[in-house]
Amino acid sequence: MCAVLLLASCRRDMQDTPRARTFQESKFFDDRMSARPLPAGTVSQDYGSYDELLETGKIGQRVSEVFPFEITAEVFARGRERFNIFCAPCHGRTGDGDGMVVRRGFRRPPSYHIERLRNAPAGHFFDVITNGYGSMYSYADRVPVRDRWAIAAYIRALQLSQGATIADVPADKRAELTGGGPQ
Amino acid sequence: MPQLFHRGANTIARASIYGGLGIIGLFFWVIYAVNDSPYFDFVGVPRPQPVQFSHKHHVQDDGIDCRYCHTTVETQAFAGMPPTHTCMTCHSVLFADSPALAPVRQSYADNTPLAWTRVYDLPDYVYFNHSIHVNKGVACITCHGRVDEMPLMWRQKTLRMNWCLSCHRSPELFVTPREHVFDMTWVRDGDQRDMGARLVKEYDIKRLTDCYTCHR
Structure with missing residues (x-):
């Protein structure tokens, strides 16, 4: 009797209120999505007024050779972290194109260290991340604009690192390398 | 006047007092144990999902x-x-014909989201x-x-x-x-x-x- 009375008081109105929580199924819209798709032609206001170089990697029709903001050590660190999250699964941590997903059978992307990509302008990498390329899907919905530029900067650093000689290392840091560090 | 209760009644009285307390205690313990069990909080219970994602x-x-x-x-x-687009980044090529991923391909083709169960x-x-x-x-x-x-x-x-x-x-x-x-x-x-x-x-x-x- 007690148990029946206790159970009768079990309602979940407070736990599950009628408001839509993120990505919850909707009973109101025909397509059952509470998160509404953006109307066509929506312009992001995330970065203030529209900045062509920042958001497309192009100046007019030409792919930009320059970055839209200063590349500091923090930007490199951010680029490295984001590269290892989003790019390394296919491109590998050094950019050779032998990431784990490629080893499982995905089409092998070109190495960053080939002549064509060494000479490619910075905006090219931004454009590929934004719009995809060949088998690679767009990462525009996963990587925000500034992070895409940070990744492009880190790819530049990877390219430099693979062609670097001992002469590129500051004299006071060379001693750290003679111990046979990571190859 | 003869005795109403024989000697054994003392034992029965004690047993029923402590036994009664025990039954009441057991009742509350059962409520507590059920309330605290995975039946209510789902700890360690895999939930049914549209795709057997590992x-x-x-x-x-x-x-x-x-x-x-x-x-x-x-x-x-x-x-x-992740939107289905993220899944398809790899699965447009890897396991592209796997029956296990049929709901993912369907979702991508129809532009309808997969309905996952919240854990x-x-x-x-x-x-x-x-x-x-x-x-x-x-x-x-x-x-x-x-x-x-x-x-x-x-x-x-x-x-x-x-x-x-x-x-x-x-x-x-x-x-x-x-x-x-x-x-x-x-x-x-x-x-x-x-x-x-x-x-x-x-x-x-x-x-x-x-x-x-x-x-x-």
Whole structure:
């Protein structure tokens, strides 16, 4: 009797209120999505007024050779972290194109260290991340604009690192390398 | 007047008093045990999902970072569920004909989302924000457990208020260095209390135990 009375008081109105929580199924819209798709032609206001170089990697029709903001050590660190999250699964941590997903059978992307990509302008990498390329899907919905530029900067650093000689290392840091560090 | 009760009645009286108390106690214990069981909090119970997605395979075998799919965990309240586009980034090529992934391909073709069952579902009267927890050094595994060892997803913690409060009262017992927050395999070496006390100061972690912190 007690148990029946206790159970009768079990309602979940407070736990599950009628408001839509993120990505919850909707009973109101025909397509059952509470998160509404953006109307066509929506312009992001995330970065203030529209900045062509920042958001497309192009100046007019030409792919930009320059970055839209200063590349500091923090930007490199951010680029490295984001590269290892989003790019390394296919491109590998050094950019050779032998990431784990490629080893499982995905089409092998070109190495960053080939002549064509060494000479490619910075905006090219931004454009590929934004719009995809060949088998690679767009990462525009996963990587925000500034992070895409940070990744492009880190790819530049990877390219430099693979062609670097001992002469590129500051004299006071060379001693750290003679111990046979990571190859 | 003859005796109404024979000698054995004393024993029966004692037994019924203690037995009665015992039955009442047992009744409350059963309620407590049922209430505390996975029947209500779903701890360790894999939930039915539209696709048999394995975190173990994607995280441990493929080395994919949490944030590859849960992209907004560092910046928003909601950690982010990947759109089917993210799945298809690899599965347009890998296992492209697998029957197990038929619902994923269907979802991509029809532009309709996959309807996953939420495993970590807080009551609607609780405010929770992933980004503040992640940025203050609460590791993924602290609440979600070793997701890299879960072939199917289950709940690792009860999500009961006393569980939330155990950390809100004593964050130094749980806080993790920021650089290891997304690391599934990191184990703390040395004393958590020493490191925790240092990190609580460094990250400016406050003991937020007011009701309105979560019930707002």
